[in-house]
Amino acid sequence: MRENGLISAARRMPNAAWAWEGLRRNPAYRADYRAHAHAMPATIPLYGGARLLRAPRRYLSAEEWGLLTYADPYLTADEANVFWRPDLLAGALRVKLTPLGTSSDVDDGPSDTIVLSALKTRRVLLETVDGARHILLNGRRFWIQLYSIKRAPVGDQAEVDIRFDGADHMQRRLDTAAQLLALHRSAGGKLSLIGRRRNTRPLSNALNAYDIWHGFDRPKGSLEDVAEMIVGKARMVADWGANDRALKAQAKRAIAKGEAFVAGDYRHLLAQKVL
Structure with a gap:
């Protein structure tokens, strides 16, 4: 929400989005982006509106800014393909991605399997040269970033299995997991945020x-x-x-x-x- 071209004081955004609003204004970052614009990851449209970015190499200069690859600074946090480094984004959640129908969690009760392609939100996937898969799920008032360190199924036709490893930033990752489950169960409805910034x-x-x-x-x-x-x-x-x-x-x-x-x-x- 902007008033006369300015960010409204009533605007509510997750911290990752606020961080992008800061970085995209940085003149040096904008110059770096323009210098690397010819070598951006290829974008592949996926069924259902998602997009897959395939990075041909590491972007070491982008990593210095805190990103895995360059994002377009002329786009807002709602529109840009922003992938923060998981080691810097405390809420980045590790997951395992498996082909549909191969989950080992089988019981007689109703299924609560998270299917990536079924999540009713903006979905952008980034495949890095090491085979890792990074996933951005975001809207105007929430930001979920997932990553899988193992090779994942092609596209977003995959089941999402949450992994918790280590104690660092555990509360942040638990919050992200709660948001992911809320998004999964909302079927496109309004997603409630956890710990939203009170005074922006x-x-x-x-x-x-x-x-x-x-x-x-x-x-x-x-x-x-x-x-x-x-x-x-x-x-x-x-x-x-x-x-x-x-x-x-x-x-x-x-x-x-x-x-x-x-x-x-x-x-x-x-x-x-x-x-």
Whole structure:
């Protein structure tokens, strides 16, 4: 949700999406993306609307940004094919992918098998040169990233078996597993988020301040424009003058926070417990 080209203070996004909104604004990342645009993974449409990306090699420079491969910075988190490195994204969940009908979990009760192709959401798959399969399931208000270290069935006609290995970030991975199960059982209905960020205003203000001050996808604005975005036009007009010192300081802090977030602080969100 954007108001006048800005991110709404009421916007709710998972941390992985906020992190992408920071990285895609980074001028150095944008330059790197353009330099590697000729060597992007091939995109293969799959039945049911999913897409499979096949990476011809490792993208070491993208990994320095925290990604497995370059994602288009001109697209928002809702649209871009963003695959964070699983070692940085604490909620990345390891799974085993098996062909349909080969699951060893057989009983007489109703089936609760998760079928990847049946999940009613945006599905993007990335196959890396080591044979691993990474899966992005995301919408405007949730982000699920899975990975399988073993070779997987072609396409997304596969059963998903959750694997828990090690104790690191266990709560984050449990949260991801809960979201995956909720998505599986929702049949396309509204997915409830776990631990959603309660107050997004400071971060949205910081990114909006960055956009205004640096002219991201817009003409550059002034300090007054930043202040108006934060407190509204009426208060800015009333306070901008003899009593503008505090308001100017507030605007400058928002710009500085946005600059730091875009420069690298976006990574901090990948390790946080809050989805």
